[in-house]
Amino acid sequence: MANLLELQNISKVYTRGLISAKATVALQDFSLTLREEEPTIMTVAGESGSGKTTLAMLLLGFITPTTGQIIYRGQNIVGLEGKDRMAYRREVQAVFQDPFAVFNPFYTVDHLLSVPIKRFKLAKSRADARNRMEEALTAVGLRPEDVLGRFPHQLSGGQRQRINVARALLLKPRLLIADEPVSMVDASLRASILETLRNLQRDHGVSIIYITHDLTTAYHIAKSIIVLYRGSVMEAGDVDKVIKSPQHPYTKLLVDSIPWPNLDQRWGEQPIKVRESGGDEGGCPFRSRCPVAMDICSTRPPLFQTSPSQAASCYLYAEKPQIVAERLSELLPV
Amino acid sequence: MPTTTSSDAQSGSRNASLPFTATGGRPVLSVEHLEATYYTDLGRAKALDDVSFTLSAGEKLGMVGESGSGKSTLALAMMRMIKAPGRIEGGRVVVGDTDLMSLSEEDMRKARLSKIAYIPQGAMNSLNPVTRIGAQMVDAVKSHIPGEPRSSIIERCMHALRSVDLDEGVFRMYAHELSGGMKQRVCIAIGILLRPEVIIADEPTSALDVVTQRQVMETIDRVQDEINAAVILIGHDMGLMAQFVDKVAVMYAGRLVEVSTVREMFTEPKHPYAKALIGSLPNLDNKGVFQGIPGLAPSLLRLPSGCAFHPRCPAAMDICSTTRPEVRKLASGRIVTCHLYNEEA
Amino acid sequence: MANIALSSDQTPTLQPGRVELLLRYLRRNKGLAVGLVILLALTLFTVIGLLVVNPKSAYPLSAALKQPPSLKFPFGTDFFGRNLLAAMVLGMWQTAAIGLLAGGIGTLIGVILGFTSAYFGGWVDNTVRVVCQVLTPIPVLLIQVVVAGSLDKRDVTILTMALIVVMLAWMGPTLVIRAQVLTMKERQFVSVAKLSGVSDFGIIFKEILPNLLPFIAAAFVGQVFAAVFASFYLAVLGLGPLREPLLGNIIWAAQSQGAFFNGWWWWPIEPSVAMILILGSLALINMGLDELANPRVRRTE
Numbered sequence: 001m002a003n004l005l006e007l008q009n010i011s012k013v014y015t016r017g018l019i020s021a022k023a024t025v026a027l028q029d030f031s032l033t034l035r036e037e038e039p040t041i042m043t044v045a046g047e048s049g050s051g052k053t054t055l056a057m058l059l060l061g062f063i064t065p066t067t068g069q070i071i072y073r074g075q076n077i078v079g080l081e082g083k084d085r086m087a088y089r090r091e092v093q094a095v096f097q098d099p100f101a102v103f104n105p106f107y108t109v110d111h112l113l114s115v116p117i118k119r120f121k122l123a124k125s126r127a128d129a130r131n132r133m134e135e136a137l138t139a140v141g142l143r144p145e146d147v148l149g150r151f152p153h154q155l156s157g158g159q160r161q162r163i164n165v166a167r168a169l170l171l172k173p174r175l176l177i178a179d180e181p182v183s184m185v186d187a188s189l190r191a192s193i194l195e196t197l198r199n200l201q202r203d204h205g206v207s208i209i210y211i212t213h214d215l216t217t218a219y220h221i222a223k224s225i226i227v228l229y230r231g232s233v234m235e236a237g238d239v240d241k242v243i244k245s246p247q248h249p250y251t252k253l254l255v256d257s258i259p260w261p262n263l264d265q266r267w268g269e270q271p272i273k274v275r276e277s278g279g280d281e282g283g284c285p286f287r288s289r290c291p292v293a294m295d296i297c298s299t300r301p302p303l304f305q306t307s308p309s310q311a312a313s314c315y316l317y318a319e320k321p322q323i324v325a326e327r328l329s330e331l332l333p334v
Numbered sequence: 335m336p337t338t339t340s341s342d343a344q345s346g347s348r349n350a351s352l353p354f355t356a357t358g359g360r361p362v363l364s365v366e367h368l369e370a371t372y373y374t375d376l377g378r379a380k381a382l383d384d385v386s387f388t389l390s391a392g393e394k395l396g397m398v399g400e401s402g403s404g405k406s407t408l409a410l411a412m413m414r415m416i417k418a419p420g421r422i423e424g425g426r427v428v429v430g431d432t433d434l435m436s437l438s439e440e441d442m443r444k445a446r447l448s449k450i451a452y453i454p455q456g457a458m459n460s461l462n463p464v465t466r467i468g469a470q471m472v473d474a475v476k477s478h479i480p481g482e483p484r485s486s487i488i489e490r491c492m493h494a495l496r497s498v499d500l501d502e503g504v505f506r507m508y509a510h511e512l513s514g515g516m517k518q519r520v521c522i523a524i525g526i527l528l529r530p531e532v533i534i535a536d537e538p539t540s541a542l543d544v545v546t547q548r549q550v551m552e553t554i555d556r557v558q559d560e561i562n563a564a565v566i567l568i569g570h571d572m573g574l575m576a577q578f579v580d581k582v583a584v585m586y587a588g589r590l591v592e593v594s595t596v597r598e599m600f601t602e603p604k605h606p607y608a609k610a611l612i613g614s615l616p617n618l619d620n621k622g623v624f625q626g627i628p629g630l631a632p633s634l635l636r637l638p639s640g641c642a643f644h645p646r647c648p649a650a651m652d653i654c655s656t657t658r659p660e661v662r663k664l665a666s667g668r669i670v671t672c673h674l675y676n677e678e679a
Numbered sequence: 680m681a682n683i684a685l686s687s688d689q690t691p692t693l694q695p696g697r698v699e700l701l702l703r704y705l706r707r708n709k710g711l712a713v714g715l716v717i718l719l720a721l722t723l724f725t726v727i728g729l730l731v732v733n734p735k736s737a738y739p740l741s742a743a744l745k746q747p748p749s750l751k752f753p754f755g756t757d758f759f760g761r762n763l764l765a766a767m768v769l770g771m772w773q774t775a776a777i778g779l780l781a782g783g784i785g786t787l788i789g790v791i792l793g794f795t796s797a798y799f800g801g802w803v804d805n806t807v808r809v810v811c812q813v814l815t816p817i818p819v820l821l822i823q824v825v826v827a828g829s830l831d832k833r834d835v836t837i838l839t840m841a842l843i844v845v846m847l848a849w850m851g852p853t854l855v856i857r858a859q860v861l862t863m864k865e866r867q868f869v870s871v872a873k874l875s876g877v878s879d880f881g882i883i884f885k886e887i888l889p890n891l892l893p894f895i896a897a898a899f900v901g902q903v904f905a906a907v908f909a910s911f912y913l914a915v916l917g918l919g920p921l922r923e924p925l926l927g928n929i930i931w932a933a934q935s936q937g938a939f940f941n942g943w944w945w946w947p948i949e950p951s952v953a954m955i956l957i958l959g960s961l962a963l964i965n966m967g968l969d970e971l972a973n974p975r976v977r978r979t980e
Contacts, residue, residue, distance in 0.1 A: 047543030047544070047545065047546070048514070048543060060870075060874065062870060062873070086876055089873075089874060089875075089876045090876065092874075093874055094871075094874060096867055096870075096871070098867060101866065101867035101868065102867050102868055102871045103868055104868040104872070104886055104889075104890070105868075105890065106889040106890050107889075112871065115872065115875045115877060116874075116875035116876060119875055119876035119877060120875075120876055141628070156401065156402070156630070156631075157401060158400075158401075158630065159630070186400045186401060186570055187570050187571065187572060187611070187614065187615070188400060188610070188611060188614055188627040190614075191614045191616075213543045213544060214544070215544065216573065216616050217616065219616070220616045253545055254544055254545060257544045257545045257547070257548040258544060258573070259544075259547070259548075259571065259573035259574045259576065259577045259578075260573055260576065260577075261572045261573040261575075261576045261600065261612075261615040261616075262573075262576060262600070263576055263596065263597055263600055266577065267548055267577050268548060268552065272545060272548065272549050375703075
């Protein structure tokens with residue numbers, strides 16, 4: 001069974017300043033394996049600063065890891081050249097958050113779709129290319145004649161984001177990184193975009209990594225979830241279990257703050273402790289905000305398997321079996 | 335029985351369309367038949383079409399709608415901050431005893447922040463980056479109360495900072511030293527400096543993560559309790575509305591299509607658009623079921639005939655494509671703008 | 680209000696045509712409009728003049744000396760017997776040539792260096808940036824005067840004038856374009872282009888360059904302005920190609936013959952007015968383009 005994608009002990013550290021070098025750890029010792037024959041939807045959840053965007057950039061090959069390697073189909077993506085690089089680009093795609101920023105304002109919106117068709121030779125002729133574009137646009141609920149030939153500023157945010165998703169449909173990659181694809185879109189449109197993404201996975205075998213801070217949508221679309229906080233994995237596992245019965249104090253705080261559209265599910269039972277700055281080098285990154293922090297938390301907790309499909313890195317579960325970071329993926333349901 | 339408001343005498347025959355007040359107290363805000371139009375190069379867009387509602391002190395109203403529905407325009411209109419090519423063309427906005435539309439420019443300037451405060455979307459990014467927070471707060475006070483001595487201005491600012499759960503040290507800090515949530519709370523603090531009667535918050539938490547969002551909303555809640563203001567929360571996150579507001583108003587294509595209490599809205603929405611909105615919400619019990627609303631919101635420049643929602647409405651009748659529905663007040667006090675309820679009024 | 684959703688089942692009304700949008704824009708950006716009008720008038724003058732006038736009469740000893748403006752000589756003649764109308768026409772043409780040549784070369788260097796250093800970064804970027812920053816504070820006028828002054832009089836031609844002028848002018852456009860490319864490089868549509876398999880050069884030429892056209896145009900106009908101005912003052916100082924009827928040369932000649940004292944007022948006034956019009960229109964166009972290129976300055980429609 002070949003591995004589609006393997007992240008092996010990835011760390012990304014940013015250093016700033018010449019004299020007093022200040023190091024920010026964006027991602028620490030992160031490992032993940034996605035298998036080729038099992039396309040799945042996985043969510044990486046976290047607030048800003050959690051490392052989720054860094055992860056997306058690493059997966060897309062826009063930045064290189066400080067340590068560790070990213071192996072795509074057996075090859076390290078750093079150093080891919082020529083045909084191999086094109087193949088990687090062809091098979092790993094993204095849907096980004098901001099519906100406007102992905103369009104080059106100089107061109108009509110067709111440009112977004114026509115360029116990859118041309119570069120990846122997805123069509124045999126101009127007519128074929130046009131057909132594929134229209135097919136993809138229709139599949140996301142747009143009428144091609146309303147949209148093709150227009151400039152991005154002439155369309156609404158919802159239409160633009162639908163075109164973004166149409167691009168993903170058109171390319172049918174093996175791996176799709178969806179970075180907050182619905183957060184800048186009206187609530188009424190979210191459902192259909194998420195539905196399209198799910199169809200991509202179910203009917204076309206595309207693996208999706210859904211990056212978000214919105215646990216509600218994550219719950220609906222993903223099978224497994226990884227919760228990040230300041231660069232480290234706090235909890236991971238089956239999305240149902242993690243959201244309905246969170247183990248890690250951070251996840252508990254997150255889940256408790258979700259504004260469920262349900263009057264009988266009130267938020268706010270967990271108190272929010274303000275984070276004191278500094279003092280948490282090494283050790284659990286959540287320590288300074290954790291209501292149940294203990295002395296032992298000053299050393300970084302490993303991952304403990306709290307149930308067959310759930311793991312949390314918290315000493316509260318110290319008596320449970322440990323899992324090495326590299327084997328975390330085996331835990332996640334597909 | 336809804337209480338009559340002081341404006342009843344003037345509105346005469348249009349009494350039936352004045353909305354109710356949930357708590358039965360005297361409304362501190364009464365918006366009556368507000369109309370606003372944008373005259374663009376491509377035509378006329380009616381951004382606000384006969385919008386009316388009331389709010390009592392201490393009440394929270396959630397204003398929801400898609401982009402382009404008019405909710406932000408409503409806030410701007412209430413603050414008289416609509417610029418050309420937009421124009422307010424009718425209606426009153428009564429805060430306490432004063433109709434804001436009848437004030438002079440100078441009086442309106444004074445009324446902003448002291449009677450009615452507006453925290454715009456992305457306010458936290460509009461904080462002046464080169465002056466300290468304290469200086470910005472002091473400026474806001476000074477421009478409204480020119481004679482106040484500096485020591486009492488500072489006391490006022492510190493009190494506001496404490497109300498939003500920020501350390502007094504923030505007074506001396508710069509905007510870039512604060513996190514997103516802290517900046518937003520500074521904006522709320524500035525909003526309450528002069529203890530306004532109405533606070534309008536436009537998507538105050540859209541750029542914030544879930545935990546900070548809760549913190550900011552709890553802050554607004556606390557602050558409102560303290561000064562007993564009425565709060566209008568503009569947004570499109572129904573979940574946020576469920577957790578925070580007392581009443582929900584739904585806007586579509588510039589019209590207020592439904593105003594109900596939050597419980598009524600979530601259990602038994604009346605207007606088909608509101609129903610579809612509620613139906614599309616994800617919750618813990620229907621994992622994997624997605625139900626969007628088909629079609630697209632119409633352009634304000636080219637509204638459909640009759641009811642603007644009829645092309646997308648699952649319950650559309652013949653009358654819906656020919657006749658504009660009127661705003662109706664139901665026996666329960668709810669407001670609906672839909673032909674389905676023509677008999678119930 | 681910029682976010683008005685478009686309906687899916689209604690045909691779009693006619694969009695105002697491009698020409699009409701352009702005219703509307705010009706009405707708002709009056710500086711640009713005025714500058715363009717003046718420039719157009721000057722161009723017409725030069726073009727028609729070149730067709731009508733006998734170029735030889737722009738050189739000395741071709742007409743009666745020191746004649747004030749009259750029907751026969753609409754601009755008069757000078758001390759050396761030049762027909763000043765012919766001289767002005769030819770002079771304008773030569774000034775334009777220097778301006779366009781120097782402006783073009785300067786902008787081209789700016790584009791090439793600015794793009795490569797910003798996009799590829801690393802040591803290339805550092806070198807270019809340092810060189811530009813080191814050369815910028817050098818007093819341009821002095822160097823130009825020294826270089827022009829030390830050349831053999833016969834070597835000073837239109838071409839050499841252009842080169843002298845460009846020599847220390849290319850750093851400006853380079854740094855400006857570099858700055859713009861650096862920002863644009865981080866824009867998300869560039870990332871998406873990378874994901875779509877576009878090569879580095881494809882990104883530079885097809886994605887970034889088209890968006891920088893207003894900047895490049897503004898830089899070009901700025902360069903032309905600087906070139907015309909430099910050629911003017913070098914010529915006024917007597918360092919230009921003396922035989923040619925360059926506008927600055929005419930003034931230098933007029934001044935050295937004491938034109939005002941002798942009552943030949945038309946001799947220096949005509950080239951001065953012409954120069955003011957040229958530089959003025961270029962400056963207005965430059966400011967107008969600035970507003971066009973910077974969307975934040977531009978009032979949204």
